[in-house]
Amino acid sequence: MDYMGKKKKWLLSxxxxxxxxxxLIPFYILITTALKERGDFSSKWVFPKVLAFENFAExxxxxxxxxxxxxxxIITFVSALLLIVFGSMAAYPLARRQTKLNKFVFMIFIxxxxxxxxxxxxxxxxxxVDIGMMNTLEIAILNNVASFLPLTIFxxxxxxxxxIPKELEEAAKMDGASTLxxxxxxxxxxxxxxxxxxxxxxxVFIWNDYQFAIFFLQAEEVKTSTVALAxxxxxxxxxxxLVAAAAIMAVLPMVVLFLLLQKHFVKGLASGSVKG
Amino acid sequence: MIGVETRSKSMAGxxxxxxxxxxxxxxxxxWWMYLPALAAVCFFILYPFLNGIKISFTNWxxxxxxxxxxxxxxxxxxxxxxxxxxxxxxxxxxxxGSTVLQNVIGxxxxxxxxxxxxxxxxTRTVVYLPVIISPLIMGYIFYFFFAFQGGALNDLxxxxxxxxxxxxxxxxINIWLIVFVNTFQFVGIAMIIxxxxxxxxxxxxxxxxxxxxxxxxQQFKNITLPMLMPSITINMxxxxxxxxxxxxxxxxxTGGGPGYASxxxxxxxxxLYFNRQDAGYAATQGVFMAIIILILSLAALxxxxxxxxxx
Numbered sequence: 001m002d003y004m005g006k007k008k009k010w011l012l013s014x015x016x017x018x019x020x021x022x023x024l025i026p027f028y029i030l031i032t033t034a035l036k037e038r039g040d041f042s043s044k045w046v047f048p049k050v051l052a053f054e055n056f057a058e059x060x061x062x063x064x065x066x067x068x069x070x071x072x073x074i075i076t077f078v079s080a081l082l083l084i085v086f087g088s089m090a091a092y093p094l095a096r097r098q099t100k101l102n103k104f105v106f107m108i109f110i111x112x113x114x115x116x117x118x119x120x121x122x123x124x125x126x127x128x129v130d131i132g133m134m135n136t137l138e139i140a141i142l143n144n145v146a147s148f149l150p151l152t153i154f155x156x157x158x159x160x161x162x163x164i165p166k167e168l169e170e171a172a173k174m175d176g177a178s179t180l181x182x183x184x185x186x187x188x189x190x191x192x193x194x195x196x197x198x199x200x201x202x203x204v205f206i207w208n209d210y211q212f213a214i215f216f217l218q219a220e221e222v223k224t225s226t227v228a229l230a231x232x233x234x235x236x237x238x239x240x241x242l243v244a245a246a247a248i249m250a251v252l253p254m255v256v257l258f259l260l261l262q263k264h265f266v267k268g269l270a271s272g273s274v275k276g
Numbered sequence: 277m278i279g280v281e282t283r284s285k286s287m288a289g290x291x292x293x294x295x296x297x298x299x300x301x302x303x304x305x306x307w308w309m310y311l312p313a314l315a316a317v318c319f320f321i322l323y324p325f326l327n328g329i330k331i332s333f334t335n336w337x338x339x340x341x342x343x344x345x346x347x348x349x350x351x352x353x354x355x356x357x358x359x360x361x362x363x364x365x366x367x368x369x370x371x372x373g374s375t376v377l378q379n380v381i382g383x384x385x386x387x388x389x390x391x392x393x394x395x396x397x398x399t400r401t402v403v404y405l406p407v408i409i410s411p412l413i414m415g416y417i418f419y420f421f422f423a424f425q426g427g428a429l430n431d432l433x434x435x436x437x438x439x440x441x442x443x444x445x446x447x448x449i450n451i452w453l454i455v456f457v458n459t460f461q462f463v464g465i466a467m468i469i470x471x472x473x474x475x476x477x478x479x480x481x482x483x484x485x486x487x488x489x490x491x492x493x494q495q496f497k498n499i500t501l502p503m504l505m506p507s508i509t510i511n512m513x514x515x516x517x518x519x520x521x522x523x524x525x526x527x528x529x530t531g532g533g534p535g536y537a538s539x540x541x542x543x544x545x546x547x548l549y550f551n552r553q554d555a556g557y558a559a560t561q562g563v564f565m566a567i568i569i570l571i572l573s574l575a576a577l578x579x580x581x582x583x584x585x586x587x
Contacts, residue, residue, distance in 0.1 A: 014396035018387065020395060020402045022458070026417050029428040031332045033420050043435065044420065044428040092312035099305045105314060113319050115519055116569050118542050119562040121329035124340070125322070146320035149313050179306060208410035211542075212526045230528070233416060240420055247416050251409050258408045262401065266468055268477050269407065 029238030034244035052241065059232070059246040067221065068228035069250070075137055078208060079144040080202045084195055086145070087152030092152065092183050094167075095160035108155070113150040118211055125215055134220040135169060141215065144206045152198050159194045160187065200261075207254055225250040292545065316508060325566075331559040338555035345355025350560040360561070361535055364568070366451060370540055371519035373455040374462070378515050383457065383467025387500075388469070390474045402472075404464035418457045419444070422529075442445065446539035450530045454538060457525055462518065466511045473498070473507030509580035515541040518577050520569050541565040 029044050035040070037052040060066065094106045117124075124143075133139040164187055172182045210226040217227055229250050233243050258265050312438070318485050336343035354360050385403060408412055422429045423442045430440040443449045449505055481499045490498070523542040526532055532539040532547065541561060548558035 009391075012388060012391060016388060016393055016395045017571040018340065019388075023307040023402045023405075026421055026460075027457045029421055041426060044426070045431060058379055065492075079323055086313045086316075087305075093438035097303050097305055097477055101305045101307060105307075105310060108314070108322070110549055112317055114570065115325050116517075117321065118521060118523065118545070119566040119569075120321065120324040121545060122559040122562060123331055123377060125549070126331075126555075127320075127324055135424045142316065143320055146316040153310075153313065156547060168536050179309075183309075197449050204408050208408075208412075209413040210410060210527075213283040218536055226410050226524075229413060229416070233528070240423070240426060240550035243416060244420060247413050251413055253431045255405070258405065259401075264357070265346075265408065266404065269465070 004055050027247070028140075030119040030248065033240050034248050038239070040240065040241075050078050054250065055241045056135060056243040060249060063228050063246045064220070064223075065225065065228060065246060065249055068223050069253070070100075070246075071137060071217075071222060072224040072226075075140045075144065076203055076206045079141050079148070079206050080199055082141065082145045083148055083152050083202050087149055087198065088188060088195070089162060089183065089192060090149070091153045091156030094252070095157035096166075098209050106153075109150045109153050112152065117147050121215065128216055133216075134219060134276035135222050137217075140209075140213060140217050140222075140224070143212050144202070144209065148198075148202050148205070153238045155194050155198060156191060159269060160193060164190050174208045180217055196264055200265055203257075204254065204269065279339060281317060306517055328559045328562055331556055332563045334556045336556045336559075337553045338488045338549055338558075339553070343556065346556070350557050351374070353557065353559050355565060360564075361537075363539045363541050364534055366539060367520055367522070367541045367565075367568075369451060370455060370458065370522045371516050373452075374513040374519040374522075375512060377455065377459040378463050378466045379511050383470050383504075384461050384476055385463065385467040386470035400467070400559065403454065403467055406461040409461070411458075411524035412528050414461050416523040418453070418460075419529060422453060435553050437535065443578040444465045444496065444530055445534055447534060450538050452528055454522070456527055457529060458519065461525070466515065469507050469511055470504065473504045474544075477503045509577065509584060512576045512580055517569060517573050520565075541568070 032047055034047045034055055035051045035053070035056075037050055038055075040048060040050075040052075042048070078170075090109075094102050104218045128134055128139055133142075168186055169182050172186055177185070183250050208226065209224070210230070213224045214230065217223055223231070228242075229246055232246055236242050302346055333347060334351075335346045335350070336344045357560045376573060385399075419427075424430065424445065427443075429443065433440055441449070442499060443453060451474055470508070477500065481503075482495055485495050520540075521542060522540045523546075526538060526540055526543050532537045532543045536544070545558050545561045545565065548554045548561060
C-alpha cells in the first residue's frame with residue numbers, strides 16, 4: 001500500500017480530514033454553546049464575539065460540580081484499587097491451582113460475566129435498601145467492584161497462566177516465603193500490563209457510570225458528576241449555555257487523561273470491551 | 277484482545293500443568309485468596325439475579341413488606357402488553373442498527389486509516405475520543421445539536437430558509453437519532469479492533485494476489501474479509517450486547533419519549549419500577565431482557581464463529 005499514487009494519497013488524506021471535521025462538529029457546537037452569553041440566541045455555528053466564561057463559574061456553583069466530581073473521583077479510585085488488590089489475589093489460585101473447587105469457582109466468575117447487571121436492578125435495589133446502604137459512596141464502590149471483578153479475574157488469571165514462570169514462585173517457596181508474600185512481592189509486580197489495562201477500564205467505565213449511580217446515589221451530598229449533570233439539565237433545560245459549560249467540566253478530566261495516555265487507553269479498553 | 281489470546285496459550289500449556297499436578301498430589305486450593313471476590317460477586321450479582329427470578333413471580337409493588345406469589349401471570353401479562361413489544365422492537369432496532377452501522381463504518385474507517393496518509397493519527401484520535409466520554413453526557417452534547425429550540429441543526433435549517441424540525445420529539449426520527457449517537461460514540465472501538473485485525477494480515481497475500489492480477493475489490497473480498505473474521509466476531513458480539521443494553525443516551529436524548537415511543541427495555545424497566553411501582557412486573561421484564569440478550573449474543577457468537585471456520 002506504500003506504492004500509492006500521489007494524487008490518491010492526497011485525496012484519501014482529504015477524506016480523513018473530512019471525517020475528523022465531521023466528528024468534531026458536536027464538540028465545536030458544545031463549546032460555542034457553553035461560551036455564549038445569556039440571551040444570546042445567535043446561531044450555534046457562529047463563534048460568540050464575547051466569551052462568557054462566567055457560565056463556567058455559575059454552572060460549577062449551581063450544579064455543585066466540585067462536590068460531584070470529588071465523589072466521582074473517590075468512587076472511581078477506591079473501586080479501581082479494590083479491584084486490583086482483590087481481583088489479582090483471587091486470580092492467582094484460580095490460575096495456579098487446578099483443583100476441582102477452583103475450576104468450579106472460576107466457572108462462576110465467567111458465568112456471572114454474562115449477566116447484564118441492569119436486569120437484576122429490582123432485587124439489587126431491594127437488597128441495598130434492606131442493608132441500609134442507600135445514598136452512600138460505599139454502596140457505589142461495592143457495586144462497581146462486584147460488577148468488574150469477573151472481568152478483572154478473567155484478565156489476570158489468563159495473564160498469570162500464560163506469561164508468569166512458575167519457577168520464580170517455587171524458588172521463593174524453598175526460601176520459606178509465605179503464599180501472600182510470594183504473590184505480592186514476586187507475582188504482582190510482573191502483572192503490570194494487565195494492571196494498567198484494568199486500571200484504565202475501571203476508571204473509564206466507573207467514572208462515566210450513570211446506571212448504578214442514578215439508582216443508589218440520589219441524595220445531594222453523594223451525587224456523582226453524571227447524576228448531578230442529569231439533575232442540572234432537568235432544572236435548566238432552557239439555559240443550554242450553563243448545561244454545556246457543566247458538561248465540558250464534567251468530561252474534561254477524562255479527556256485530558258486520554259490525550260496524555262492515549263496508547264494505553266486504546267489498548268486497555270480493547271481488552272475490556274469483551275464485557276461491553 | 278489479551279483475553280482471547282491468553283486463553284489459547286494456556287490450553288497449549290495445560291498438559292504440562294497436569295504432569296506437574298500429579299507430581300505434587302496434595303495441593304491446597306488457596307480458597308481464602310478468592311473468598312472476598314467470590315463473596316462480593318455472589319452478594320451483589322448472583323443473589324440479586326436469582327432473587328429477581330423469584331420476584332418476577334410476585335405482584336410486589338416495590339416498597340411494601342408483603343406480596344403474593346402470582347405464578348406466571350406477570351409473564352402472560354408481559355406477553356399481552358403492547359408496550360412490551362414496542363420496547364422489544366426498539367431495543368432490537370438499537371442493538372441491530374448500531375451493530376450494522378458501527379461495523380460498516382468502523383471497517384471503512386479502518387481501511388482508510390490503515391494506509392500511509394496524512395492526518396492518520398489525528399483522525400484516529402478524533403474518532404476514538406467519544407469512547408471515553410459518558411454516554412449520558414454524549415446524549416446531552418447531541419441534545420444541543422438536535423434540540424427544537426436553539427439547536428444547531430435548526431439554526432442551519434433556518435439559515436438556508438427551511439422549516440425547523442422537531443427531530444427529538446418525532447418518534448419516526450428520534451429512534452434513528454439514538455442509533456446514530458450510539459454509533460457515533462462507539463464506532464472508534466470497532467475501528468481500533470479492525471485496525472488491529474488488518475495489521476495482522478501478512479502483506480505476502482496481497483503481493484501474491486497482485487501477481488495473479490486480482491483487482492482491489494477481489495483482494496478485499498477474498499483476502500481481507502475472510503482474514504478479518506475474528507475481528508468481525510468480536511465486534512458483532514460487543515456491539516449487540518452494548519446496543520441491547522442502551523440506557524444512558526436514551527435518558528439524555530429523548531427521555532424515552534414521546535410517551536413510550538423511544539424506550540428501550542432498560543429504560544422501560546426503570547420506569548416500571550420507579551415511576552409505576554410495578555416491581556414484580558419490572559423484574560419479569562428484567563428476566564425477559566436477560567434471556568433476549570443471552571440468546572442474541574450467543575447466536576451472533578455461534579454464527580460468526582462458524583463463518584470463521586469456513587473462511
